[in-house]
Structure formats: structure tokens, C-alpha cells
Amino acid sequence: MxxxxxxxxxxxxxxxxxxxxxxxxxxxxxxxxxxxxxxxxxxxxxxxxxxxxxxxxxxxxxxxxxxxxxxxxxxxTIAGGTIAANPRLITMILMGINIAVFIAMTLDDGRLLGDLVMLGRTPPGYLPEGVAEGQWYRLVTAMFLHQQFAHIAFNMLSLWWLGPPLEAALGRLRFIALYLLAGLGGSALSYLLAAPSQPSLGASGAIFGLLGATAVLLRRLNYDMKPVLILLGLNLAFTFLWPHIAWQAHVGGLIVGAAVAFGMVHAPRDRRTLVQAATCAVALLAIAAVVWVRTLQLVG
CATH class of the missing domain: 3.30.40 (Herpes Virus-1)
Structure with missing residues (x-):
């Protein structure tokens, strides 16, 4: 310290x-x-x-x-969380989970990938099955999967850069909620807009959520917005111009992350916990509604 x-x-x-x-x-x-x-x-x-x-x-x-x-x-903290002695603990835990899953995937020759990747639906008789067949857990597990070393390296470097300042500003519990909801938002939009049989994986949705939350926090503190806006613009350009990137996950994570962060840092002090909990609940309900609507489209 x-x-x-x-x-x-x-x-x-x-x-x-x-x-x-x-x-x-x-x-x-x-x-x-x-x-x-x-x-x-x-x-x-x-x-x-x-x-x-x-x-x-x-x-x-x-x-x-x-x-x-x-x-x-x-x-x-500014969001009402308890100030922790180590503002990087949750970030390091999330990084550890991602790296551990990547190592496990590398050692099992891809079987774990088939069981955990985000898939909407596969043709009858094919394995693995997807979210539409009831495997909703794929919306969560896909957030911790990476196939290439460059993919996980870029995401973990981004998490290490964006995570600790947000963890310090929001508090551990709120930071966890932000990360998971942003990741789920990315999975949900990918499920809604991508081809049903197109696999989607990676922490990028959650990372874009942290980027959106950083922009919201800097605006709340009246800091210079130019650096984060430039970074956001470059990442969005890369998302849409580079082939084989699930842009839906990036955009979904960005929207949910920014919305949840806005509710957290702008909540009135006398009703802060209630407003923050309601913000997270509304975000989760919106994600569930998107998944439900898409599932009806695929199985109806």
C-alpha cells in the first residue's frame, strides 16, 4: 500500500x-x-x-x-462499495478462471469446447446441443472459453488494464455483477442475431462491458473522455472490420456494461443499494427476455 x-x-x-x-x-x-x-x-x-x-x-x-x-x-467507494485492501483481487480471480479453463481445453483435445461453447441450436441428430435445447448454461460458460493463445492473451491484458480501476471504484460485489451481466449481455445478443449453429466464445463481451463502464465512470468524475472514446472507437472498428469476430457479443456486452455502470454510479445516495439492485435486476430480466424470444423463434 x-x-x-x-x-x-x-x-x-x-x-x-x-x-x-x-x-x-x-x-x-x-x-x-x-x-x-x-x-x-x-x-x-x-x-x-x-x-x-x-x-x-x-x-x-x-x-x-x-x-x-x-x-x-x-x-x-463512489458506488457505495466497501474499500478493499486489494482492489485487484476479483480481477485476478477472473483471470485465473479464464487461464485455467484455457489450459484444460488445451489438454482435452477440444471436448470441453464442445460442451461449453455458446451454440444457439444445431440440426437434429447433431451433437452438441445448444441453448434452444435447454442448455442455458452455455450463455455463461462461453464467457470463459478461448481457443487461441492470442485471443486469451489480448482479453486478459484488457481485463488487467480495465478491471482494477473499476473494481476499486465500484467495490468487489458490484464489479462482479457488472462483469457477469456484461458477459451475459454479449452472449444473449450473439444468441439473438448470429446464426443458430455459429459458435461464440470468449471474454470479449465482458471486456467491452468494462470498457463501456469505464467511459461512464470517467464521465461521472468529469475526467477527460478523449482517451477512452478513442480506445472504444478503435475497438469497435476492429470488431466490424476484422473477419471471424462475433460483433454481436462485443456490442451486447458494451450496451449492458454501460447501462449497469450508469445505474451504479448515478444512484441517489439515500436509495443507492435499492437502485443498484434494481438496475442489475432489470438488466438480467432484459437478457432473459432476449433469450426467451430467440428460443421461441428457433423451436416454434
Whole structure:
């Protein structure tokens, strides 16, 4: 953990390329947000949501500063989650699952792929069967499958880059919900629009969901949107121009990830948990509705 300056009034001279001051706990992270009590610059990982603005962890734990704001017993992230000592834990677990499944697929000569890949429906008499035949679990398992080394390498690098900042800003439980719902959104749209017998696999839907969530978070914090918008544009261009890419999964994950993140970071503080849970529930119901409609089309 980075060293915390001893005095609330200690000046912070670190400046980023855009002229913003660096977080007092993480000087290499430029930020435009300051603690409402001590006025020190704080990054998303250090922000603790308050009734007005955000506070730094020191002020929350020590009750420092003026005014009569109540001391919070547990520091909270911008989305209301608990601030974790290791903001990369869930990201590392997800990476570990993906890598373990990839190794298992490599060792079993493709049999695991046939059992877990996302398939809509296959012609009668063919194996494996698909989602339309009742194997709904494929919508989830496909999120953790990769065939080529370049495929999993690119997705895991993207997850390592996008995951920790979102995990720190949202909290672990909300980050897990975001990741899984975005991945399911990608599987659902692929199931709806792709050919029934076209297999779809990979963490790309969830990764695009994290990219959309990053854009929403930066907008919420009034950060410069140009870098993430450029990155998003390049990834979408690559999605539609490169052959053999399931663009449906990318777009579905992006839409669901951005929508869920919006509900999480814009939820009113007095009803935050309720609004966030309702946002996730609505997203899950929408995904289930898409799957149900497509299943009726395929078996009707």
C-alpha cells in the first residue's frame, strides 16, 4: 500500500500531463476531485462517498475537518462499495478462471469446447446441443472459453488494464455483477442475431462491458473522455472490420456494461443499494427476455 502523508494539509505538487494534481495517496494518478473536508486531491480508489461530494479515507476514519458530518464506520467507494485492501483481487480471480479453463481445453483435445461453447441450436441428430435445447448454461460458460493463445492473451491484458480501476471504484460485489451481466449481455445478443449453429466464445463481451463502464465512470468524475472514446472507437472498428469476430457479443456486452455502470454510479445516495439492485435486476430480466424470444423463434 502506498504511504499516506501524515498531515491533512500537506501540499501535493505532483502534476499530470493535463495539469491536474496527483492524488495525495497515489501521486501518479491525476485527479480533478478533492476531499470536501481537507481539500486534498483524491483518485477514484480513495474516494469515499459523502452526503455532499467525496471525502478521503483519512478524514472518514479520523473524523477530521470542520463541520459536524457523522463519522462513517466503513469507508465507501463512489458506488457505495466497501474499500478493499486489494482492489485487484476479483480481477485476478477472473483471470485465473479464464487461464485455467484455457489450459484444460488445451489438454482435452477440444471436448470441453464442445460442451461449453455458446451454440444457439444445431440440426437434429447433431451433437452438441445448444441453448434452444435447454442448455442455458452455455450463455455463461462461453464467457470463459478461448481457443487461441492470442485471443486469451489480448482479453486478459484488457481485463488487467480495465478491471482494477473499476473494481476499486465500484467495490468487489458490484464489479462482479457488472462483469457477469456484461458477459451475459454479449452472449444473449450473439444468441439473438448470429446464426443458430455459429459458435461464440470468449471474454470479449465482458471486456467491452468494462470498457463501456469505464467511459461512464470517467464521465461521472468529469475526467477527460478523449482517451477512452478513442480506445472504444478503435475497438469497435476492429470488431466490424476484422473477419471471424462475433460483433454481436462485443456490442451486447458494451450496451449492458454501460447501462449497469450508469445505474451504479448515478444512484441517489439515500436509495443507492435499492437502485443498484434494481438496475442489475432489470438488466438480467432484459437478457432473459432476449433469450426467451430467440428460443421461441428457433423451436416454434
Amino acid at each position: 502506498d504511504q499516506v502523508p501524515g498531515s491533512p494539509q500537506e501540499p501535493q505538487d505532483a502534476r499530470g500531463d493535463d495539469g491536474l494534481p496527483g492524488c495525495y495517496r497515489h501521486p501518479d494518478r491525476p485527479t480533478g476531485i478533492r476531499c470536501t473536508r481537507c481539500d486534498r486531491p483524491i483518485c477514484p480508489e480513495c474516494m469515499v462517498s459523502a452526503s455532499v461530494g467525496f471525502q478521503c479515507p483519512d478524514c472518514v476514519r479520523g473524523g477530521s475537518g470542520t463541520g459536524h458530518a457523522p463519522r462513517a464506520s466503513v469507508p465507501r
